[in-house]
Amino acid sequence: EPEVTQTPSHQVTQMGQEVILRCVPISNHLYFYWYRQILGQKVEFLVSFYNNEISEKSEIFDDQFSVERPDGSNFTLKIRSTKLEDSAMYFCASSPRTGGNNEQFFGPGTRLTVL
């Protein structure tokens, strides 16, 4: 069964450093998403991506964040200068959104720890 994969599973970085979180969405899906979940809190929407451009983004997704689909398989989230409060689980999701199927498939997440 196809699934969304994410690497690394755990990333530790120093405050101010850049990190890139990687995702491989399900191959025939068209819509891609990044979410974050701070420990013990709710899942928060960051950004959605379709047709090689950002579709929607939340207030959290400021200039420090960027997304890219550098090739036909990877979907990345970059945080340019990490802050302590960026520590969270980051989930990637993809969706076909065709034929009325809006189901989002989530990856296992990357735990980001900013020291």
Add this chain to the structure above:
Amino acid sequence: GESVGLHLPTLSVQEGDNSIINCAYSNSASDYFIWYKQESGKGPQFIIDIRSNMDKRQGQRVTVLLNKTVKHLSLQIAATQPGDSAVYFCAEEQNTGNQFYFGTGTSLTVIP
């Protein structure tokens, strides 16, 4: 952001009983709702969805009810099993599309 919240943070049920998890939303413009299940250490897993032009939708052992008058969403799980133990989130998509707001989550514990 918009407010999507849950009435109860925790719920314990006996195995075999039915479970009802509730969710309140505040944005009347929301037109699509999803229930997710999140097991420990894993990403959210889609359970069932419903559009605002419906008030009920059934899946396998799960039913979602939508009451737009009071902006309330519920998830009913029939014959709850130990494998149903998880945190359940509701999420809403506004009519602007492709942007989702999650609730805080309800932790369901099934007692064998």
